Amino acid sequence: MKNRILVIDHNSKFSDNLLELSKKDYEFYSAESVEEGIKLIREKFPDLILLDLKLNNGINGIDILKEIKMIDAFIPVIMITDNGSINTAVKSAKNGSENYISKTSSPYEMKSLFDKTIRSKLNKQKSIEIKQEIEKPFFNIVGSSEAVKVINEKINLVAKSPITVLITGESGTGKELVARQIHLKSERSNEVFVAVNCGAIPVNLIESELFGHERGSFTGAVQRQLGKFEIAENGTLFLDEVSELSLDAQVKIMRVLQEKEFERVGGNKTIKTNTRVIAATNKNLKNLVDARKFREDLFYRLDVFPIDVPPLRERKEDIPELIHYLLYNISIELKMLPPKFSNDTVELLKSYDWPGNIRELINYLTRSVILCAGKEITQEMIARSLIDCHKKDFFVPGNISLKWKEMNKQRKNAAEVASRKVEAEFAKKLLEKFDGNVSRAAEYAGINRTNLHKMIKRAGL
Template identity: 45%
Template sequence: MTKNILIADDEKNMIWAIKRALKDENYSIFSAADGEEAVKQVKSKNLQLVLLDLRMPKMDGMEALKEIKKINADLPVIMITAHGTMESAVEAMKIGALDYISKPFDVDELKIQIRKAIDVGDMSRQIEFLTEELQNATGKIIIGDSHKMKEILEMVNRVSKSNATILITGESGTGKELIANAIHYSSDRSNKPYIKVNCGALPEGLLESELFGHEKGAFTGAIERKIGRFERADEGTIFLDEIGEISLAMQVKLLRVLQEKEIERVGGTETIKIDTRVIAATNKDLLEMVEKGEFREDLYYRLNVIPIELPPLRERKEDIVSLVDYFLDKYCKEIGRNKMEISKNALDYLIDYKWKGNIRELENIIERLVILNQKGKIEKTDLPKDILYQEQANTDFTLPTEGINLEEVEQSLIRQALESTDYNQSKAAKLLGITRHTLIYRMDKYKIDSNKE
């Protein structure tokens, strides 16, 4: 599809030069001689990028940028700067400009910057579409403007078009099922069956029958043929939640399904080919289970083709305000009352809280506050005691007057955590309040050996 670019510059030679540089690219190019005209064209045209000069008559580039961002906050804008206006370029990026080019510019560099800017705009629109589609399909929405959640949504957008097996990991309450929903409902299988199985909620004997089905007479109580969930999910998706709970015997059978793309019903002899996309999820450390012999290594790698790790809420605190606002709106609507407010003091306590139960815990607390609060505003005194008194458990570190080397302190703490846990990475990560994957990344960064010396 042809991309529409607006060049806003009062120098006709500059507009001509940029048009000439882009003549072989697949762009439709529009031009504006001042900021006011640029703003009008943003309102009237479907643009994918604006190149905006800082120095223009009627309305300069900075004011035009502010107006453009009011009209379309996601529209990428690259500032055109002259020598000596670098401070203004930095200020423009704080307002919302994506990048800047300096006069005179390098043609190849200009083309690269434009392609990158348009890709960013496309990705923003895809994420917005994906979020809306998920809400329409499931009645639920993924809330999160943090960098981590944007990266995850970008990953969801990329992998949903493939048929690869996906393993979603993260603590309880982080939203693993929502991510699985997003992958299915934005995939080419979205109009096909989507079957969910909680592997931890079913005993082993029943789980096999549920997954693969059974023939009449296969066991006591099997009075008729039962079609299993893998078979029901043919051409669609099966979501295996709490995959770390299945027995080693069941792991062998699941491995065969993933390898051969076929099943046999319990008590049957017929081999049934299936085309089912598998998404698995767990709050357990499967690699640690592999090391202990509790989970098959070959199955782990079959499941972990594309890993998606969801961060705990304490590592994405910038999303808490949006989540609180969403849940307040949701539960006020449910009980038919006007939307409640929350004081800044109370919100600060929620932001500082550790949230061991993650988003699920936050949602439960907001629901309780909405139901029990008779006022129109949630105050600090309305919060549960464990949130109010969290500060008593917090340790305050005082920065020495001579300062510290933060990297040396971090390395020392990592080594201490590893030594105190006999180099058990999962336990060491828990001591440090980070995920195991984050610990491994930092060990690699500081070249810390994973074994005892």
């Protein structure tokens, strides 16, 4: 795929010289007027713009530079100058130009600068992606249970090795936390960790997301896009819900693991990769292999070193430590005082099975921080303010059944209703804080926008 270069210059002779520069490397477009240039920017989505400092009718190129940056701040612009206007070109850098070049420069100098500037654009794109990954909230693996000790031992064993790891466990158990710990303890710890939820990406876009795409490779591909493998180069790529990959995507993942190379969608350039892959799933991949829904060769490639993360209900002794650790970090993130949990309340939380595992516990504690910042949360407070007392069979202190089965039912129902109640209040307060802007609210709360939409719908807001 050729890089597109737009030349905005009233001197058609200079444009003709560029056309002869390297037709095999670039696709040139020429505009002699500002209006024509702006039109081509919106139609052709160039990778680079060459802009003359002195245009027709006394128009200053720097003014046009500002207009271009308003259309797309990421389009690199090189100013074209006469020998006598170098000082002006230097000043243009303050307004967003990447560089300048003289009309008398040699073809070699031009090509070198063009290639360098286009590469710089891709590197900036990668830097932005990396920054977004680094800024994501991160929690440690917390607990003193035997299960946590086994997980930590396995992490220490495999971290220094480059081999592929398969992490299994129910949704919300902390599989990504395990993957991040492996990365942090590896020799790649100074490089980026990139997480991809394979189940959240449409089937027709997953290959583009993983391997990137060239401009024009499909409808809507208006510019070259780096894939997650390129962004995670020399670092770690975490493929969550790997079981959701289509069979076609599985073939391409298999090739990357085997050959350490791939091509962008719509491209023909083979790209070498040194990215470590860690995969995770909440399903039994062996059963999917037997059902021919998952490739057997890929399964064995991924399952070199398996780590199973148990559900929270199987390590309830870790819940007090988790509550303390999570409350501290959530409170710092939200800049609010943490609520205080009495011993009785902690025991009540330990008695709950947490079907959503650590993710559900994090959500519950986040709501608690928002709704009860600085207050002590007791069983009585939960009963009074969070439980729908009009519902039958729900636990209220002083009205507890002395029959084990009935009490156990009251206990589970109480936690379920409390969770729904605080979830509704959580969504309501978030929407109020951001004037109904769901995207900003989700970003602030650190949750997926789709999940917040579901909360809003369940709450009837």
